[in-house]
Amino acid sequence: MKITLEVNHKKISKEIDPGMTLLAFLRAEGFFGTKFGGCQKGECGACTVLLDGKPVNSCSLLAAQAEGHLLQTIESIGENPDQGWKKTAGLSLIQTP
Amino acid sequence: MIIEYQRPKSLQEALALLARQEPPSVPMGGGSILSKSWQEDVAVIDLQHLALNTITDAGEKFEIGATATLAQLDHFFADTQLSEVIRYQAGKNLRNVGTLAGLVASANGRSPLLTLLLGLDASLIWQPGDMEISLGNWLPQRNEWRQARLITQVNLPKVSYRFAAVARTPKDVPVVAVAAAKWSNQRLRVAVGGFGAVPVLALDGKMGDDAAKAVDQAFAYAEDEWAHAAYRCQAAAKLAARLVAEFAGEEH
Numbered sequence: 001m002k003i004t005l006e007v008n009h010k011k012i013s014k015e016i017d018p019g020m021t022l023l024a025f026l027r028a029e030g031f032f033g034t035k036f037g038g039c040q041k042g043e044c045g046a047c048t049v050l051l052d053g054k055p056v057n058s059c060s061l062l063a064a065q066a067e068g069h070l071l072q073t074i075e076s077i078g079e080n081p082d083q084g085w086k087k088t089a090g091l092s093l094i095q096t097p
Numbered sequence: 098m099i100i101e102y103q104r105p106k107s108l109q110e111a112l113a114l115l116a117r118q119e120p121p122s123v124p125m126g127g128g129s130i131l132s133k134s135w136q137e138d139v140a141v142i143d144l145q146h147l148a149l150n151t152i153t154d155a156g157e158k159f160e161i162g163a164t165a166t167l168a169q170l171d172h173f174f175a176d177t178q179l180s181e182v183i184r185y186q187a188g189k190n191l192r193n194v195g196t197l198a199g200l201v202a203s204a205n206g207r208s209p210l211l212t213l214l215l216g217l218d219a220s221l222i223w224q225p226g227d228m229e230i231s232l233g234n235w236l237p238q239r240n241e242w243r244q245a246r247l248i249t250q251v252n253l254p255k256v257s258y259r260f261a262a263v264a265r266t267p268k269d270v271p272v273v274a275v276a277a278a279k280w281s282n283q284r285l286r287v288a289v290g291g292f293g294a295v296p297v298l299a300l301d302g303k304m305g306d307d308a309a310k311a312v313d314q315a316f317a318y319a320e321d322e323w324a325h326a327a328y329r330c331q332a333a334a335k336l337a338a339r340l341v342a343e344f345a346g347e348e349h
Contacts, residue, residue, distance in 0.1 A: 018101050018141070019098050042129050042190070045188070045190055054168070054193045055189060057129070057194075060190075060191070065128050065143055
């Protein structure tokens with residue numbers, strides 16, 4: 001299936017497997033700040049991204065679910081802390097929920 | 098594995114997709130469970146466009162849409178013990194995506210929130226047909242529930258309630274959880290969790306019934322690698338007695 005995700009205010013269209021997680025999608029697109037070596041079960045928070053401004057575990061979402069939502073990774077909010085993480089609920093590189 | 102993803106725009110469309118024989122189709126709330134690997138080939142039906150995420154104060158009960166997230170519930174019930182239990186159930190990231198119906202459909206017996214919902218005698222509204230089934234009646238047959246039906250709403254009665262749990266650490270899932278609810282007509286209901294596939298209803302009676310004895314019996318065979326049955330029985334009995342005593346204290 002083909003999806004278009006808006007990541008860090010940039011639209012990315014890609015053909016994916018329906019079961020691809022958001023984490024796998026982001027890693028495949030080079031967003032390596034979203035960490036892969038965590039629990040993969042939605043417990044550790046290493047793969048946290050912002051979905052419409054709210055922190056979520058990207059390992060526990062399908063990439064297809066995120067279509068139509070704004071995604072922000074650490075690459076985006078790290079560049080503009082005054083507009084980014086300081087105004088969010090507190091995304092850090094590794095966040096224990 | 099997930100071989101198909103659908104995002105229907107109406108309830109009718111969702112029900113039609115769920116009614117298909119092939120591929121087997123499962124409803125998806127937040128995806129925190131369904132995004133994990135599957136042994137069989139399934140299609141997931143994402144419910145995010147169905148606007149089932151409202152929470153309404155309907156007089157004697159709260160009507161909660163199936164896809165209301167735990168974060169929404171936490172916000173709606175702020176400064177109540179229900180909010181504390183929601184936060185105990187899931188961390189912030191999971192609360193932002195996890196839905197109430199998703200939890201009802203997938204949480205195991207160690208879930209604090211599912212234990213509390215059972216204690217509160219929550220009921221589920223199913224489509225098609227607007228069929229209302231109490232959580233207590235549905236949970237034991239959860240795995241046999243047939244497809245082509247969808248939870249669209251969870252009803253929570255407005256009653257006094259208490260919750261207490263014991264775990265290895267304050268944030269760990271409980272090995273013993275007790276939820277008690279009291280109605281204005283003196284009905285008393287006690288559910289226990291911390292063990293098994295689903296929480297168990299220990300007592301549905303009236304104030305004055307022996308809640309401690311009821312939970313002791315409910316945990317008689319609750320033995321696993323986390324705790325002995327004897328420990329669970331003793332701890333649960335003490336917690337139940339304490340919660341019921343708090344209700345009695347409310348009246349004086």
